[in-house]
Amino acid sequence: MDRADGVTSRRQAPRNRLQAPGPELRPTAPTTGTVACPRCKRRFVAERYAADLNVCSECGHHGVVGAAQRIAQLADPNTAETLLFEVGDRDPLGFDDGVPYPQRVARARERTGLHEAFLTARATLAGNPVMLACMDFAFLGGSLGSGAGEIFARACEMAVEERRALVAVCTSGGARMQEGIASLAQMARCSAAVAEVIAARLPYISILGDPCFGGVTASFAVQADVIIAEPGARIGFAGGRVIEQATHDKLPEGFQTAEFLLAHGMVDTVVERSRLRDTVGTLIRIYSGRA
Amino acid sequence: MSSTIETTERERIAFAAVELARHPERPRALQVISAITGGWTELRGDRLFGDDRAVVGGPARLGGRSVMVIGQEKGTDPMTRALHNFGMPHPEGYRKAVRLMRQAEKFSMPVVCLVDTPAAHAGIGAEERGQAWAIADALLCMLGLRTPTVSVVLSEGGSGGALALALGDRVLALENAVYTVAPPETCAAILYRDAGQRARAAAALRPGVETAQRIGLVDELIPEPAPGAHAHASLVIAAIRGAVIRNLDELCAIPIDELVAQRQRRYREAGE
C-alpha cells in the first residue's frame, strides 16, 4: 500500500482528513436498556453505566471499553478528531479455518464499526496536544494483525510530525494467529515506531486495560515512559490458563492482575478510570516542562 | 473424499517439516559457537536476578574480528536439555542478552545472535519477573544498537521469544528451520481450541522460513544438504560461518548512522 496515501476517511477524503466519530463508530456497550456488572451482577441503566465510564458503582469493577468510547473518555470535550487510517484488506497466509480470514475481518468491521483493532485520534488531553491510539478488544480480541500494527505505527509517526505526546490504550489477546508470522512482525514494526517517538523525546504514556497479553504486552504496551494499569486488569505475556496447563503449578492469588504487577515493579501505577485523564494530563504537562 | 485425503496429506507434510526443524541432532548454538569462533568466553548472569541457561553469550573472535555471540541453547541430551530449559528463555535470558549487546556496542563489536527456541518460557516466575517487559526491551535494544548485528535462525524461531534476538541488520536462516508466531501446538489451542490439531495449524501457518523471508523478517536462507542439517552438521556449520562472516564484512563497511537508520526503516516495514 502506498504510504504517501496516509490517512483517508472511508469516503476517500484527502490525506489526514479528519472526521469526528460518526455513527459508524458506535460504542461497544449498549446505550439503551440495562447492563449487568460482570462481577457483582448488579444491573444498571445503560446510560448511567456509560456515564460512570463502564465502572460498576457497586463493586468498582472496570468493564470493557471500546476504542471510540476510550477516545471520548480521555480527550477533552469536543477536541477529538478521529483519524481513519485506511489499511485495506490483508491476508498474508490465505488463511481459512472454515471461515476465510478476510470474511472474519469483514464481520468484525461490521459488528464494531471499526476498521481495525486500533482507533486513533488527535486531541487535547487536559489541554495537552496528544495522539491517542486505542485498541478495541471487540475487534477480533484486539489482536495485533498487520493492519492494526500499521495504524499504530502511523499514529506514532504523526505524533512525531506534530510534536504530540503519545497515549496508547492497550487491550489485546496478543498476536492475530490468522496472519501467522506477519502478526509476529508487528511487534518489531510497532517497536520501531515507538523508537521514533523515543528519539523525538516526546512523552509516551501507556494505559493497560483488561486483558492485555502476548505480543502487545511484549512490545509497545510496555515501551512507554509511564505504564498505567487499570484496577483489576489482567496483564502478562502468557495467559494464566496456558501456564497452569504447561507447568501444573497452582497460580498465586491475584496472579497477573494490575495490583500483582504493581507489587512486582512492572507498572508505575494503578489508576481508576475516573482519574485517568487527570493523571495522564498531569504527567504530560510535567514532562513537557509546563506548569 | 479425495480432498479430505489431500488435506490430510498437506497437513502431514507441514507437520513433518516442523518435526524436521525439531530434529534433536540439528546443530545447537553452543556447538556452532565452539566450531566457528575462537576464544569464546561465556559471560553469565543478568546482574539483576540470575543466570538463564537457555541463553548463552560472550565475546569471541570470528573471521578476524572480535564479536559478541549470543545464542539460545536447547541442549543435546536429556540432562542438558533440562539444564537449558529446552531453549525457552526466562526474562533473565533476555536481560543478559541486552547486557551483552550493550557491552558489544561499547567496544564496537558486531553482535551475532543464534536463534533457536520454541517460545519464551511460560511460567509463574517468568511472569512475575516481567517476561513481556524483558522481550519488549530486547526488541528496542536491537532496533537501536549502534553496532552491526547478524541473527541466524538455526532450527526453531518461535514467538516473541525468538524475535527478541532476531532483529539483526541481516537475518539468516537454515533452510529447514521454521519461524512462527507461536508453536503449532499453541496456535492449534488458540485457533481450534485443541492442541492436538497441531498438524492442521502447521499447514495453515506456513511455518517454513521462506514465509518469514517473504514478509521481510529473514534475508537469506542457508542451504542444507539432504536430508538436513542433522546429517551434515559440520558442512552446515561451515556454511553458517561463511555466511555470517560475509554479511559482517558487508555490514562493517556501512557507516553506523546509516546502518541503524536502515535497520529501523526495515523493521518499520516488515510484515506490511
Ligand SMILES: [Zn+2]
Ligand atoms: Zn459490580
